[in-house]
Amino acid sequence: MAKKQQIPFLKRAWVSSIGVFVLSQIIFITLEATGWIPNFRDFSGTLFGRITESSFFREWFTFYDTQHFNLFTLFFGITLLVPGILGAIKNVFSPSPQK
Secondary structure, eight states: OOOOOOOOGGGSHHHHHHHHHHHHHHHHHHHHHHTOOOOOOOOTTSHHHHHHTSHIIIIIOOSSSSHHHHHHHHHHIIIIIHHHHHHHHHHHHOSSOOO
16 A cells, blocks of 8 residues: 655645734734835725724724735735635545645
8 A cells, every 4th residue: 555645734725824814914014014005096976995994904904004904904814814724624624634
């Protein structure tokens, strides 16, 4: 019977997904702390403007002073962090190594 190959830890998909999310947060924190915030267009009057002016973004989801970074954090959290956590849970509880 052939041996199953073990995939290195850093080459697993969920590690890179969580790593990119953490790296983006480090970049956002650095940009906010230094004041080197990119000059984005104003959100007022757009769909994203209505989203960032909602009570959820004004009262609960206020990690950063810049509303763009809060919106990016929500987007990256949904697209990178959730699949990364689900992949990590699958990897921990699966009997065989996964790619």
